[in-house]
Each structure stands twice: as C-alpha cells, then as structure tokens.
Amino acid sequence: MALRTILTVPHPVLKQVSRPVEGGVTDxxxxxMDDMLETMYEAPGVGxxxxxxxxxxxxxxxxxxxxxDEREPRYFVNxxxxxxxxxxxxxxxxxxxxxxxxxxxxxxxxxxxxxLDYNGxxxxxxxxxxxxxxxxxxxxxxxxxxxxxHLSRLKRESAIRKVKKAxxxxxx
Ligand code: NI
Numbered sequence: 001m002a003l004r005t006i007l008t009v010p011h012p013v014l015k016q017v018s019r020p021v022e023g024g025v026t027d028x029x030x031x032x033m034d035d036m037l038e039t040m041y042e043a044p045g046v047g048x049x050x051x052x053x054x055x056x057x058x059x060x061x062x063x064x065x066x067x068x069d070e071r072e073p074r075y076f077v078n079x080x081x082x083x084x085x086x087x088x089x090x091x092x093x094x095x096x097x098x099x100x101x102x103x104x105x106x107x108x109x110x111x112x113x114x115x116l117d118y119n120g121x122x123x124x125x126x127x128x129x130x131x132x133x134x135x136x137x138x139x140x141x142x143x144x145x146x147x148x149x150h151l152s153r154l155k156r157e158s159a160i161r162k163v164k165k166a167x168x169x170x171x172x
Contacts, residue, residue, distance in 0.1 A: 001031075001038045004053035006096050008167065009160050014097055015144040018049070018056040020078050025120035029059065033075050033118060036061045041071075045096045047134045049141035052097050060138040064130050079115035079139055082124070084108035091133045093147045100166065101159045105150045107136045 007014055021029060032055060040048040040061055050059040058078045065072035089109040094102045110128040113135055117123050127135050137147055148156040 001034045003042055004035050004039045006039065006043065006048075006052055007054055008097050008099060008163055009146060009148065010164075011097075013051060013054055013056065014141070014146060016051060016056045017144050018051050018058045018142040020058050021116070025077050025116055025118070029057075029077065030118060032057075033059060033061055037063070037073050037075075040096070043096050046130075047138045048096060049138045051141055051144075058142050060135070060142070062134055062138065064134055075118040076113075076135070076138070077116040077120070079113055079135065079142075081111050081136070081139065082114050083112035085110040089133075091130075093133065093137055095137070095147050097141075097146060098148060098159060098163055101148070101162060103147070103151055103155060103159075105133075105137075105147050107133060111136060 032050060036048050036050060036053060036059070039053060046064050047060065047062040050057045060076040060079060062074045062076070063072055085108045087109040088106045090104045090106045092102050093105045109132065110126060111132050112124065112126050114122065114124045140146065148159050
C-alpha cells in the first residue's frame with residue numbers, strides 16, 4: 001500500500017467525469033482501493049473518490065465508523081443511485097480536496113444505491129444519515145462536482161481563494 005497525494009481545488013482533474021470500471025473488479029482495482037483507504041485514513045477523512053488522487057475511475061472508499069480501533073472500510077465500484085427520498089436534509093460538509101472549509105449542503109435524506117464491492121459482488125442497499133450524505137458527496141466527485149458547487153458563487157470563490165492561499169503558505 002502507498003499513500004497518494006490528494007488533489008485540491010481548483011485542480012482541473014477534479015472537474016473530470018470519472019470512467020466506469022469495465023470488466024469487473026481486478027487486483028489492480030483492489031490495490032488502488034487499498035491505497036485510497038490508507039490515504040483517506042492518513043488525511044484523516046471519512047470518504048475519498050479515486051479522482052481525488054488523480055485517477056478518474058468510478059471508485060469510492062469510505063469509513064464512517066469514526067472509531068480508530070474498529071475500522072469499517074466500505075468500497076463502492078460503479079455506484080448508482082436508484083432512488084432518492086423526497087425529504088431533504090442539510091448537513092455541514094467538508095472535503096479532503098477543499099481543506100479547512102465547511103458549509104451546509106442540502107441533499108435527499110435517504111437514497112438507495114447499487115454498486116460492486118471490493119470483491120466485485122453486486123450490492124444494493126439503502127443509506128441514511130451520514131452514510132447517505134457521504135455517498136452522495138463522493139458520487140458528486142465522480143461527476144466532477146465538489147460540494148462547493150452546491151454553494152453560492154461568492155462562497156465558492158472565497159473558499160477556493162482560501163485553499164490556494166493556505167497552499168502557498170505551506171509551500172514556503
Ligand atoms: Ni469530497
């Protein structure tokens with residue numbers, strides 16, 4: 001396993017639409033998911049899409065257990081939302097590609113999803129709470145969308161300026 005570099009806004013790759021994984025989940029994809037998970041834990045974060053480490057494939061890793069001693073990694077390959085609740089809910093979101101910025105985003109409260117897991121098995125399940133927020137946030141990344149795109153242009157531009165400024169200071 002290896003730590004990868006997480007791209008931050010406004011990196012152009014974050015705007016790319018990710019390609020589906022074709023021909024099933026291979027050892028190569030599993031190695032990528034292992035790296036993604038390690039990178040996510042190190043950051044630390046609760047979810048990461050492959051495009052955030054510069055690989056525009058429809059792959060997401062997640063761990064919303066919030067317990068360092070009992071990790072519960074989840075893997076999503078080619079995830080699809082098959083149903084969304086009419087009820088919306090607002091959560092304060094953050095993103096490893098937008099460090100130190102948090103803001104409220106409104107999304108469907110519950111969703112049903114279908115995806116391939118780490119072993120390539122098809123899974124269907126319903127997500128609510130933090131799981132629903134996180135999977136929708138990560139699936140946005142697969143479409144080239146970051147959570148800032150749900151905010152006003154003013155808030156988005158201010159956030160991107162802050163991230164760029166912080167990076168310049170870090171680079172000194
Ligand atoms: Ni994100």
